[in-house]
Amino acid sequence: MLRPFALHRPASAEEACGLLSRLGEDAVPYAGGTELLLLMKEGLLRPRHLVDVKRIPGLDAIVDGGADVTIGAVVTHRAVERSAAVRARCPVLASVARHVANIRVRNVGTVGGNLAFADPHSDLATLFLALDARVQLASPRGRRELSLDDFVRGPWETARAADELLTSVTLTPWPERTAAAYVKFGVHERPTLGVAVALRLEPAANGAASVAEARLAIGCVDPRPARVPAAEARLRGCPVADLEDSVAEVGARAAASVDPADDLYGSADYKREMVAVFTRRALRAxxxxxxxxxxxxxxxxxxxA
Ligand SMILES: Cc1cc2nc3c(=O)[nH]c(=O)nc-3n(C[C@H](O)[C@H](O)[C@H](O)COP(=O)(O)OP(=O)(O)OC[C@H]3O[C@@H](n4cnc5c(N)ncnc54)[C@H](O)[C@@H]3O)c2cc1C
Incomplete structure (x- = not known):
């Protein structure tokens, strides 16, 4: 059962931060409510004030800035999926957004809510690492930007101060000649595993394409998503024609990089094995x-995706 609360509808990020600062521990930001209302119904969270950020002008925009793409915090998964800018600049993200949760959650759940909640089972956080994501935060003390890697500290834990609002996230789209894939696996509502791979290609001396730069991010198995530099190094310089020869070793390096725990999603050994298997599959895609x-x-x- 939901306990009574006051709903505040600030007209700007500054006003929202002012409310969060003044009301202190009793207040939390409220966007789509797909996580928040669930926790409140279960009695796990009992805020007396919800600061509704959905109507704040500008927070619902997706801006193609040329070198980067900025997604407002209250943009829904559905809007990401349908955005012409995202489809053109980050097509894998548009495709991933289509497979987040279910249509009900996608329609109201927001990108900012997903990142601020820092559930370890997040597709966005994993993929965004491979897109060099930076999050923008506003507070009564001003604005600041953090890399997503610095923002997500652990399960349900971020670097956000209680009176800070996540206003947007900026992604650096991969260059045109990039071959990428995101593979997610899961038998529950949320993913058990997410693997993002991006290979920037360039013509080698003999004219055949090779990997100039590789990105590999693994998420959902550890407390926070992470890139795998050892696997990326193995891929760098690899001719496209020889990629199949590298998949076993890249999968093994990815599996060696994770340190999962036994939980309802599976045993640590199972998850490590799945990381090897799905890294190979993502790389093949x-x-x-x-x-x-x-x-x-x-x-x-x-x-x-
Ligand atoms: C059934 C189910 C399945 C799911 N499956 C997936 C999946 O497959 N892949 C995946 O990636 N995710 C999945 N999710 C997570 C989903 O993406 C998030 O629930 C959603 O994006 C959260 O957004 P929201 O706007 O509803 O957040 P809310 O519930 O409104 O808020 C979540 C938390 O973030 C805080 N918050 C919200 N907005 C801000 C802001 N702008 N600044 C600061 N703090 C803020 C709130 O105070 C709260 O603590 C699933 C969720 C559910 C319920």
């Missing part, structure tokens, strides 16, 4: 795209 072929990977309980 990206490698297929590098050859101009759309992957036709169909795995049970998994999605290739």
């Amino acid at each position: 990206a490698a297929a795209r590098a050859r101009g072929v759309e992957p036709v990977a169909r795995y049970q309980y998994a999605v290739v």
Whole structure:
């Protein structure tokens, strides 16, 4: 049952931060409410004031700034999926957004709510690491920007101060000649595992394409998502034609980089094995795209975006 609360509807980020600062521990930001209202119904959170951020002008915008794309905190997953700018600049993100949660959550759940909640089972946080995400925060003390890696500190824990509002997240789209894929696997509502791979390609001396730069991010198995520098190093310089030869080692390096715990999503050993398996699959999907072929990977309980 929901306990009584006061709903505040500030007209600006400054006003929202002022409210959060003045009301202190009794107040929390409220966007789509898909996480917040659940916790309140369960009695796990009992805020007496909700500061509704959905109507704050500008927080619902997606801006293509040329070198980067900025997504306002209250943009919904559905809006991300349908955005022409996201489809053009970060097509894998548009595709991932289509597979977040269910249509009800996608319609009201926001990008800012997803990142601020810092559930370890977040597709966005994992993919955004491979897109060099920076989050923008506003507070009565002014504005600041943090890398997503610095923002997400652990499960349900971020660097956000109680009176700070997440206003937007900025992504650096991969250059045009990039082959990428995001693979998520899960049997529960939320993903058990997410793997993001991006391979920036350039022509080698012999004219054949090779990997100039690689990004690999693993999420949902550890307390926070992380890139895997050892696996990225293995891919750098690899000719596209030889990518298949690297998948086993890249999968092994990714598995060695995680330190999962036993929980309802599976045992630590199982998760580590799944990281190896799905890193190989994500890499094969990206490698297929590098050859101009759309992957036709169909795995049970998994999605290739
Ligand atoms: C059934 C289910 C399935 C899901 N499956 C997936 C999935 O497959 N992949 C995935 O990535 N995610 C998944 N999610 C998570 C989903 O993406 C989030 O629930 C949603 O994006 C949260 O946004 P919201 O606007 O509803 O946040 P709210 O519930 O409104 O808020 C969540 C938290 O963030 C805080 N907050 C909200 N906005 C701000 C802000 N602008 N600044 C500071 N703090 C803020 C709130 O105070 C609260 O603590 C799932 C969720 C559910 C319920």
